Amino acid sequence: MATMDKIFQGFEGRQAKLLEDGSKNPLAHGAALIEGQVTPLYEARIPILDQGFLHSDLTYDVPAVWDGKLFRFNDHLDRLERSCVKLRLEPPMARNEIEQATLNLIAKSGIRDAYVQIIVTRGFRFVREPAPSGAPADNFIYILVMPYVWVMPHQLQPFGGEAVVARTVRRVPPGAIDPTIKNLQWGDLIRGLLEAQDRGSQYPFLTDGDGNITEGSGYNVVFVKDGALHTAKKGVLEGITRQSVFDVARNAGIPVHLDDVPTSLAYEADEIFMCTTAGGVMPITKLDGESKGEVGPITKVIWDGYWAMHYEPKYTTEINYES
């Protein structure tokens, strides 16, 4: 994490600027595009009859903007497309329209480090009452832009956070709800967060109920053992930040094992980190109350490599804030 000071100082400078802008631009605190209308995020409302609310029947994706550029935007749009196909949803905009609308909304907000949500919901028609054959699907799309979200505050990242292996709740199995379709059905993940808080922690790792670690409440979990990375193959989101971690590891010659991760490995690991678009690579230095020492060398390599990718043109999409 040799680059940490530089990365965070840049962020803090832009944050200070964003706070100033907030007094001039009502969208600088967040913006939403709903039914063609742009509104400040805090005023944005959706129909209560949307099945996206009434049965959480939706999928979504979360690209992030860092230092004025979208990161791996195409990968997020690819995954959103795959999720929609699996759920039999048809976004009411074509992919290039979604892309353009997202770029425009970010530009209008002026937010240079942003958390972006593109949500496709079932709309008014409950799956129980399908449309007549050939009729339009009438699914909805909502696009939200807000200041960058840190699952682990950036001030904590040099030291690492404290995680627990949840013991009162297990992860929903993929045979019930497919975690590769990004969803907002967080019942198990919310229970995990509550248990973690009860135990003085913030970061639960959920098991599959069969002796393996899956993922946490919005992040994949990676264990480092004998110089190699280990992370769960099944029962988890196929994270795009996780993919970046794999890319950095490959370039650095660090082996990656994508397989079942026995719970015992969590306790035997030399290093642990979590990864997600909302916070990047987040070191864990305490597990179930036991110290794992300081942030380890492999975590540091991954951390630096991950943030360096944000400045490589092949991973980034410019936003035209002048428009």
Place this chain on the structure above:
Amino acid sequence: MATMDKIFQGFEGRQAKLLEDGSKNPLAHGAALIEGQVTPLYEARIPILDQGFLHSDLTYDVPAVWDGKLFRFNDHLDRLERSCVKLRLEPPMARNEIEQATLNLIAKSGIRDAYVQIIVTRGFRFVREPAPSGAPADNFIYILVMPYVWVMPHQLQPFGGEAVVARTVRRVPPGAIDPTIKNLQWGDLIRGLLEAQDRGSQYPFLTDGDGNITEGSGYNVVFVKDGALHTAKKGVLEGITRQSVFDVARNAGIPVHLDDVPTSLAYEADEIFMCTTAGGVMPITKLDGESKGEVGPITKVIWDGYWAMHYEPKYTTEINYES
């Protein structure tokens, strides 16, 4: 189902009247109470930042109004209270206020056979960022009233519907998301509905992934074998309609077995029915394409007893439509 004609004729008469009222009262198609404001249901909107949408972090309950009276309203309010405690939600209204607001909203709508949803959501504060100790929870409540919903159309009930045992999806296990807390995280149940439709049916029964039947997409499932009822004890909603079924069975001297229900029992059962507030006791006469014969004698006894309860004062709450 000796009383079926009478029950349904009364309903159809009131429906015709409701359609007339619809031209005079905009709430007759449905009404919502959101943040103290009453609106027609189809115009009702909620903040997109409600965690009830953003993480489906909510619970709810569904009392029904039949022939101008709420049925087992206290039982629904009791369960809502229990669900809130389990999820650490505090409704922003006291129980008697919720009760009164619901009665008023139904009265204003003029709907005499209604499906009512009382939804308590986390509000703006994500579980990951808990309120300071002693601060108010700031959870939200939404109340919806709409014309009675039939999970099985009443025209189909004399003949019974066709169910399938889902084979592409299992029910979420209670160790992941507790089904006794009524929730709108329908990922598995939606997959079940899609599979059922693909197989030419409408009613999936989901297994627990361990050889037992649990429940369907919004209904408990009851099997009749050798004169006794069998229904799942674990991994299911503790249905209030199911409770009514137990009450009728007890009065009629029909034994009830609340236990694991092996999948094989579904195929060996003499009769099958589903039960839910949105439709009552709903006979199944075909399973996985195999006919089970006509609606059976025990199903008929339960059906009649269930609807007779709707006219017993101890189970009903008057609504003052004159107010």
